[in-house]
Amino acid sequence: MIFCIAHGRYLFKNPSPRILCVTMKDINHVFDYQPFHYELSGLASDYVRLLKMALSLFEQNRASAVWRLLERAERCNPNVAIELVLLRAKALERCHYFSEAFDVVESAYQLHANRPEIQQYLLRLHAKLLPKHAEQAFTLARLTLHQKNDWQSIIIALQILKQLQLNPVGACHYDGTAITGWLLDSNILPALTVTLDDADFKLTPYLTTPFLHQQGFGSGRDGFSLTVSADCFKVIRIHLNGLDLVGSPLYLNTERLQNTSQTTAITPHVNTRVTASKSPVIDIIIPVYKGLKETKACFNALLSAKNIIAYRIIVIDDASPEPLLVDFLRELHAKNRIELIQLPVNIGFVGAVNQGLRASCHNDVILLNADTCVHGDWLDRLHAVAYRSERIGSVTPLSNNAELLSFPIPMQVAAMPEPAMLAKMDTILAQQHGINAIEIPSGVGFCWYIKRSCLNEVGLLDDVLIERGYGEDTDFCLRAAAKGWKNVCASNVFVAHAGNVSFGISKKHLVAKNLARIHERYPEHEAQYNDFLTTAPLTPIYNALQRAILPDYAAKATALVVLPAILPDAISHDIIRALDTRNRHSVYYLAIAQTTQANYRITLSSSNSNEPLSLTYTWPTDGSVLWHDLRAAGFKAIKIHALVGWPESILNGLCLLGIPYHIILHDYSAYCLQSTLLKAKAVCTISVVDDASCVACVSEQGCKNTAYSHPKALRDFSVQLFQKAETITVASADAAQRHRAYFPNSHFKIDRRAIKQAAALGIKQPTAVINTDIVRFAVFFAATAEQGFFNVLALARLLARQRSPIELIVLGTSWDDQALFATGKAWITGPVAKADVADLLRLYGCRLALHLAPWPEIDGLAWQMAQLAGLPLAAPELGIYKELLDENLGDIRLSLNKTLEEWLQIMLRPAQLSAVA
Incomplete structure (x- = not known):
């Protein structure tokens, strides 16, 4: 549900379809140019x-109100x-936040690359951010010229290329005749x-170019x-000093292109125990x-792998710009290890693959990226899976x-495993x-x-639908499926893949554009x-593989970190996780979520992105498996970050x-059933409270x-756990004193280093005020009563009554928006x-951070967030804030x-505001 301050009413209650009564003129006026097309009827x-x-x-002219409303x-x-x-x-752009506007539009472009108005807007923002965005702007500008988009986009692209002073600025096209x-x-x-x-x-240009000249480009006869x-x-290049015009090279007869390259047939590579005549040959392209x-x-991994099936390696050098790489390929070719096709011009991944497919002629093929790593008899296993069914x-x-x-997680890229780990995983x-x-x-x-x-x-890869690369595999497989072929995964083979080596910065544009075409052609x-x-x-x-390699990865870890079960918001979760990742060693996180009254979901994951592990257990069903995995991992220590929310049986285990x-x-859950010491209208004292009072509470x-x-x-269980x-660590002297009253035989260590180091991880940024007539205070936490929601609400009402120039900005969600x-x-x-x-x-x-929690907090999360943002903090002298707040800062x-x-x-004192403005 959304509420608009400007209009005083709520939005997003029960959406229902309706035709939008807003004219194109209204929207085009906002964007300052024509035409900005929208599909609005739905x-x-x-x-x-x-x-x-x-x-x-x-x-x-209230642009700041617009972006705030739409962002929420x-x-x-x-x-x-x-x-x-x-x-x-x-x-955002009208508020002169060009980088932020660019990030928003670029994200939209990734999802809607087929919308020319979005690409046009992205070009405009690129132009405003030059020279900072030089490389990205150059890539998108040339792409625009190649696509022959609307004339407005072309003009912006030309302006960018001219501003970058990169020659040649030009394009060419072949229509089948000229x-x-x-x-x-x-x-x-x-x-x-x-x-x-x-x-x-x-060739010297000579024809008139009136359209370009009218827009202020060129000599008029370009x-x-x-x-x-x-x-x-077969191939025509049009270039200036070796730099191609957009659209060059032009491929007129690609089927015969490889005839112009260096090719020599090689003997298929076979295992010495098997004769080539009795073994099928697979072409690896x-x-x-x-x-x-x-x-x-x-190639080192490929040529050292042990396979029975004979294979031939066909390499297509797609006009590599790296001389050392070209020399390496030629050396392999000279040693008769590969068949080498050297293309005179770069034609992109899809075109290069098709050249290899044509060279293959009769064999099964494997398309293999040059940034992959194979192991063992990978080829034999792929072949066996392929012939499990006709x-x-x-x-x-x-x-x-x-x-x-x-x-371990689909759709998420994990680090490429080291060779030894790859060998183990594949085996x-x-x-x-x-x-x-x-x-x-x-x-x-x-x-x-x-x-x-x-x-x-099915035929070759579609180099018309798919430009240069990304999406060609999906298109082929969907065409194959339409003809009754099955596409399968060989779950007994693991091939490591680095990714993004060849395409670099242009990848995101290619992915966005090609996926849009795929979805348009295959809507199902x-x-x-999904x-x-x-x-x-x-x-x-995946789970079986993770359990098998867990001891290898966990051996490098310092600890198993048991995360709090109840965290009110994402920011708190991020901060707690940051506490144990400061050193060079990784840690493993154990997290819990209650699924039903008696069942829980427990996840085990690594803090190190180079260790791709994410195991899930159902408690109590998978209890024996969990204990087995934790013992096998061989952790050196366990850090328990909270007690409430974890079943006693798990903590005992x-x-x-x-x-x-x-x-x-992080709280008082060792002896308080509320965890925060809050009574109806007060906070429990430091001295021991009798059980009858707790039961009444x-x-x-x-x-x-x-x-x-x-x-x-x-408390009896906590005594047993503490012994x-x-x-036993707390971050404040106040919290230590309160716990000692209940557990006099336990030693409580006071350590604030973790808090201060976590806060230091942030990068302080100077604040910029959109409207100097309004003083804005940031409220980091107001999702629960314990985080101070009702105090924040009371303050907001007081500000309204006094018509104060202060506005509260609550980050995240609140108890009652x-x-x-x-x-x-x-x-x-x-x-x-x-x-x-x-x-x-x-x-x-925002000029000041504000935190109004009514209980004696231990961690000072609001102070950490204020440090992260470079803001001073206003907070009650309660709990750890008595120790953290520094008036000198x-x-x-x-x-x-x-x-x-x-x-x-106190917060409105002119001296305080001038000190932080």
């Missing part, structure tokens, strides 16, 4: 009102209409070179035209463009980087029993086995893909593993730690991650014996 009625509201605010809408509903996303970007093109400022540049296969000719027969030539180190590693057309192995087949998979051919919606081209019979029926594919991810047939295989354990207390307020019906049972702990919005003095951003905090506060122009101590009105006066 928007829900609440989106309609929100869009009208945004346009109205634009008319009032998107944070609360990530599937918000793209029209609203772009309007938010425009509002090559036409243009070169800006041809009158002051050398003549173009036209390379017809191997022969060079000079065009050219050549009549060319496709039967006469490897396009190469960049990455000497990765390519060497790929209708299997393609086979893809598992990998760390293989989209829906990525290990483990090779020894698995049972079905290893799992049907998948599409193969993945990093390592992709295709049967010749399937290839003959997305549902098939269904595979939902059913997750690879989960048992952790203590019985025989591993030294440490307890880090629970009957009045309820109980957070539902595992215990009586405080004595909780065997190596250390509607009540805060209704004051007119608070804005709630919606869900926020820790990484976004500093940027958001800079955009909102602008922090404000709010005395407990003063009223809310007095606190407000």
